[in-house]
Amino acid sequence: MTQNKSTAGISIKNLGLSFGTTEVLKGVNLEIEPGEFFSFLGPSGSGKSTLLRAISGFGPDPTGSIKIGGEEVTGLPAWQRNVGMVFQSYALWPHMTIRKNVAFGLEERKVSSTEIDGRVDDALDLVGLKHLADRTPGQLSGGQQQRIALARTIVVEPRVLLLDEPLSNLDANLRVQMRRDILALQRELGLTTIFVTHDQEEANTISDRMAVLDKGIIQQIGTPVELYDQPQNRFVASFLGTANIIEGSITEGHFVAEKDFKIPVKTDLTGNIYLVIRPQSVTISETEVTENNRSYSLKGNIEYSEFLGETVRYSVLSNGHSILADESHLRGNKIVANGQDVWVEIEKDQILLLDR
Amino acid sequence: MTVKASSGFLSRSNFGPKALAILIALFLIMFLAVPVAKVFIVAFQDPSTGSFTLINFVDFFKTSLFRESFWNSFYVSSVSVVVASIIALPLAYFTSRFNFGGTVIIQTLGIVPLIMPPFVGAVAMQLLFGSNGSVNLLLDEHLGFTIPFMEGLNGVIFVQSIHYFPFILINLSAALANIDRSMEESALSLGSNGMRLFRRIVFPLSMPGYVAGASIVFIKVFDDLGTPLLLNVNNMLAPQAYLRISSVGISDPMGYVISVILVIFSLFAMWVAFLALRGKDYATTQKGGGGLMKRDMKPAEKFIAYAIVLFILAVVLSPHLALGLLSFGTIWSYSVLPDAYTLEHYAEVFSSAGDFIKNTLLYAGMAATIDVVIGTAIAYIVWRTKIKGRKILDYLAMSALAVPGVVLGIGYLRTFYQFDVPFKDIPLANYWLIIVIALAIRRLPYAMRACVAALQQVSVSLEEASESLGARKMTTVKRIVIPLMTGGILAGFVTSFATAAVELSATIMLVSSEADAPIAYGIYVFMQSAAGRGPGAALGILAVVIVALGTYVSNRIIQKANQKNAMSPDQH
Numbered sequence: 068m069t070q071n072k073s074t075a076g077i078s079i080k081n082l083g084l085s086f087g088t089t090e091v092l093k094g095v096n097l098e099i100e101p102g103e104f105f106s107f108l109g110p111s112g113s114g115k116s117t118l119l120r121a122i123s124g125f126g127p128d129p130t131g132s133i134k135i136g137g138e139e140v141t142g143l144p145a146w147q148r149n150v151g152m153v154f155q156s157y158a159l160w161p162h163m164t165i166r167k168n169v170a171f172g173l174e175e176r177k178v179s180s181t182e183i184d185g186r187v188d189d190a191l192d193l194v195g196l197k198h199l200a201d202r203t204p205g206q207l208s209g210g211q212q213q214r215i216a217l218a219r220t221i222v223v224e225p226r227v228l229l230l231d232e233p234l235s236n237l238d239a240n241l242r243v244q245m246r247r248d249i250l251a252l253q254r255e256l257g258l259t260t261i262f263v264t265h266d267q268e269e270a271n272t273i274s275d276r277m278a279v280l281d282k283g284i285i286q287q288i289g290t291p292v293e294l295y296d297q298p299q300n301r302f303v304a305s306f307l308g309t310a311n312i313i314e315g316s317i318t319e320g321h322f323v324a325e326k327d328f329k330i331p332v333k334t335d336l337t338g339n340i341y342l343v344i345r346p347q348s349v350t351i352s353e354t355e356v357t358e359n360n361r362s363y364s365l366k367g368n369i370e371y372s373e374f375l376g377e378t379v380r381y382s383v384l385s386n387g388h389s390i391l392a393d394e395s396h397l398r399g400n401k402i403v404a405n406g407q408d409v410w411v412e413i414e415k416d417q418i419l420l421l422d423r
Numbered sequence: 424m425t426v427k428a429s430s431g432f433l434s435r436s437n438f439g440p441k442a443l444a445i446l447i448a449l450f451l452i453m454f455l456a457v458p459v460a461k462v463f464i465v466a467f468q469d470p471s472t473g474s475f476t477l478i479n480f481v482d483f484f485k486t487s488l489f490r491e492s493f494w495n496s497f498y499v500s501s502v503s504v505v506v507a508s509i510i511a512l513p514l515a516y517f518t519s520r521f522n523f524g525g526t527v528i529i530q531t532l533g534i535v536p537l538i539m540p541p542f543v544g545a546v547a548m549q550l551l552f553g554s555n556g557s558v559n560l561l562l563d564e565h566l567g568f569t570i571p572f573m574e575g576l577n578g579v580i581f582v583q584s585i586h587y588f589p590f591i592l593i594n595l596s597a598a599l600a601n602i603d604r605s606m607e608e609s610a611l612s613l614g615s616n617g618m619r620l621f622r623r624i625v626f627p628l629s630m631p632g633y634v635a636g637a638s639i640v641f642i643k644v645f646d647d648l649g650t651p652l653l654l655n656v657n658n659m660l661a662p663q664a665y666l667r668i669s670s671v672g673i674s675d676p677m678g679y680v681i682s683v684i685l686v687i688f689s690l691f692a693m694w695v696a697f698l699a700l701r702g703k704d705y706a707t708t709q710k711g712g713g714g715l716m717k718r719d720m721k722p723a724e725k726f727i728a729y730a731i732v733l734f735i736l737a738v739v740l741s742p743h744l745a746l747g748l749l750s751f752g753t754i755w756s757y758s759v760l761p762d763a764y765t766l767e768h769y770a771e772v773f774s775s776a777g778d779f780i781k782n783t784l785l786y787a788g789m790a791a792t793i794d795v796v797i798g799t800a801i802a803y804i805v806w807r808t809k810i811k812g813r814k815i816l817d818y819l820a821m822s823a824l825a826v827p828g829v830v831l832g833i834g835y836l837r838t839f840y841q842f843d844v845p846f847k848d849i850p851l852a853n854y855w856l857i858i859v860i861a862l863a864i865r866r867l868p869y870a871m872r873a874c875v876a877a878l879q880q881v882s883v884s885l886e887e888a889s890e891s892l893g894a895r896k897m898t899t900v901k902r903i904v905i906p907l908m909t910g911g912i913l914a915g916f917v918t919s920f921a922t923a924a925v926e927l928s929a930t931i932m933l934v935s936s937e938a939d940a941p942i943a944y945g946i947y948v949f950m951q952s953a954a955g956r957g958p959g960a961a962l963g964i965l966a967v968v969i970v971a972l973g974t975y976v977s978n979r980i981i982q983k984a985n986q987k988n989a990m991s992p993d994q995h
């Protein structure tokens with residue numbers, strides 16, 4: 068199979084969508100470049116599938132605009148969009164052989180039967196399952212069904228490829244393998260792809276860029292590193308990775324929270340603020356540490372600890388606030404006991420302040 | 424948990440279930456396997472010498488009446504399937520593919536015909552649709568033509584299709600409802616739509632369900648005795664078998680040959696259904712899937728859909744209407760409606776037909792009790808014990824499905840006319856208890872399915888919890904399993920009861936005196952004479968009320984049981 072010449076960008080402007088009176092998508096704006104691997108990440112019920120289905124032409128009619136390769140597609144029925152969709156359940160037709168399943172879209176496009184044979188073989192080759200062509204879907208494992216569903220979609224050379232939680236029905240090992248395979252395939256074909264997932268590790272490892280959704284609203288768009296390092300709001304900060312988030316306000320150059328929690332900060336922000344700090348930027352020490360030019364220091368007391376393997380996660384109670392600190396673990400390190408007094412160091416340049 | 428040593432045939436933990444299994448097996452062999460085997464043996468036996476022969480089958484196909492009966496039965500069953508499909512298809516399609524307000528009507532349609540056995544309404548249908556019936560009188564008067572709805576075989580086809588189409592409706596609707604929307608959506612996004620999408624995806628996926636329903640209709644019509652008998656259509660297989668045995672006698676081999684043919688066709692139809700369903704678990708709905716793909720109807724579509732549904736509803740309700748009119752009417756002949764209305768028929772029924780009612784309640788009650796006891800026992804033995812050969816019980820009980828009532832009746836007559844009832848000087852074949860047993864055997868597969876379903880709702884872990892707290896097997900079954908199965912068992916009882924109450928085909932062969940006869944037989948006797956039609960219809964209405972109440976009660980019980988089970992976290 069050759070580089071897909073017809074691959075297209077996607078441009079969504081001010082998209083809204085309701086089921087009856089419940090608004091499920093609100094003011095969605097999105098630009099996806101041709102050939103980009105893009106993810107929708109968000110908790111269950113956040114509207115990822117609904118948005119993906121709106122792009123492929125399913126579900127209630129949305130308001131706003133969806134353009135694929137510059138062409139307005141709202142109002143166009145699904146079968147005229149030439150958008151490839153892979154369903155979470157794979158949706159292979161149980162009454163057809165694998166070959167028939169893959170040939171279906173080409174047959175609908177009235178491609179000649181000799182060409183169909185060749186292209187089906189190529190597609191099955193591409194996913195490495197040509198030898199299963201004459202089986203029926205029921206005789207295949209989940210991972211194999213997944214590959215066939217992919218082959219069935221890309222064989223028609225769609226303008227964009229849409230994948231709705233394609234890995235969620237696979238077991239953990241296969242999931243990692245499959246996501247690498249999907250990425251390799253996408254790069255080979257240069258096919259604009261949207262990948263829906265609720266799993267941040269999946270989204271982080273596979274995407275060029277991604278959009279985080281919550282309650283039908285796009286919270287932030289960016290590369291995985293941008294979203295992790297520069298979350299724009301509390302939701303993104305807490306949804307990607309683990310974060311200490313403390314509610315407080317800025318008073319006279321200090322971040323002040325309940326119960327005398329106070330650290331000096333340099334910021335232009337004023338008023339109500341979230342202070343965000345990742346656990347790996349917090350260290351604990353059993354001997355006293357004073358504030359230096361690298362970090363602030365607070366006195367505290369170990370509440371509990373969790374041994375996670377690579378790290379030990381401590382929860383330290385300091386001035387009425389629980390702060391998580393990750394310490395990397397080496398063989399033989401001993402774990403600090405609960406109730407032990409410790410000093411917590413917070414790295415100054417790792418502190419992030421967000422408007423509330 | 425303790426691991427029980429399962430040694431020796433009579434090990435203590437297994438003795439009870441094993442003894443029970445053997446008792447049930449004996450019962451089924453004696454009252455199902457032996458009589459049916461007897462029928463087969465006689466069919467292949469030379470009547471005078473007793474040696475093996477095919478001569479009876481040769482004679483059968485040499486007789487033109489039998490050849491005609493054979494083709495008529497085949498023809499009537501096939502056309503009934505076609506007509507039933509024509510009724511069921513649009514209904515199934517409307518409910519499963521559209522947001523259609525008439526869905527409730529359609530669901531009702533799926534039950535209403537089944538609460539009246541077809542033979543009950545058959546005579547009344549002649550008064551509505553016969554050549555001098557209401558519809559044709561009106562047609563003739565206003566449009567100048569008539570339609571032979573009820574002429575000969577047409578009548579049987581008409582009555583049977585109206586009665587049995589729900590089997591296709593239910594199975595087809597279930598098949599359509601099992602197609603996940605992603606099946607259709609993936610085809611849509613690959614460029615397919617409209618009729619092509621229907622033909623390539625929806626139709627093949629719903630095919631197994633359709634074939635399953637159609638094969639049930641085929642068997643039921645092929646085996647049915649009551650409807651052709653009441654419509655006086657005797658040139659079909661089941662009536663011929665009955666007439667040969669009742670007029671020529673139980674030594675005439677033709678009744679047995681016909682029985683063998685009936686069983687073979689039943690098996691054949693079941694085999695077709697099995698092939699259609701084998702390896703085709705097309706149920707594609709799943710978690711994360713989107714359920715059904717339904718769309719709204721346009722106003723014009725809605726109008727047409729309602730017109731079709733209401734028309735079918737009218738046709739389906741016509742036997743009930745006709746029966747009601749007949750039961751309240753004085754004289755009804757050559758007129759659109761009865762001349763006048765009266766309660767006399769009901770008065771007559773209550774004064775003279777008390778025995779029929781009493782017998783019906785007794786027989787159906789006893790049969791249903793036997794069914795749920797055996798059904799529960801088999802369910803437990805097959806699904807919860809490891810007794811060797813336990814599956815045989817299941818197969819044995821289920822095989823009753825392939826035995827038409829006529830065949831069972833003939834088998835009983837032949838097998839038990841030499842057995843005298845202890846302490847009484849009559850053969851078992853003529854004793855009323857044999858009717859009870861026949862009813863129990865006929866209804867057992869359905870009751871057993873209900874019990875199995877109920878048992879499967881009871882998680883094994885609940886039993887294990889009881890045993891780990893020190894309760895023995897018997898105690899666990901008594902205190903945990905049976906109480907949790909109650910809803911399902913009751914539902915099985917009520918369905919068995921309601922359908923046994925109106926079973927005619929086996930009963931009619933086994934009733935030896937009118938004093939022993941149940942309602943179904945009474946209706947048949949009344950309907951034989953013109954004067955008896957009114958009371959017959961009144962008795963029919965009574966039967967319908969019994970079945971309707973039974974169906975309602977069993978539905979309520981199932982609903983309640985489901986609600987209760989919904990609260991327990993662990994279900995399968």
Ligand SMILES: Nc1ncnc2c1ncn2[C@@H]1O[C@H](COP(=O)(O)OP(=O)(O)O)[C@@H](O)[C@H]1O
Nearest residue numbers: 086089091109110111112113114115116117118
């Ligand atoms: N067919 C539907 N009818 C009504 N509400 C729906 C329907 N499908 C989805 N929703 C609602 O839309 C919201 C978003 O759903 P979905 O897009 O499936 O979320 P996600 O894929 O992110 O888990 C949810 O609150 C869900 O309840």
Ligand SMILES: [Mg+2]
Nearest residue numbers: 115116117232
């Ligand atoms: Mg989803």
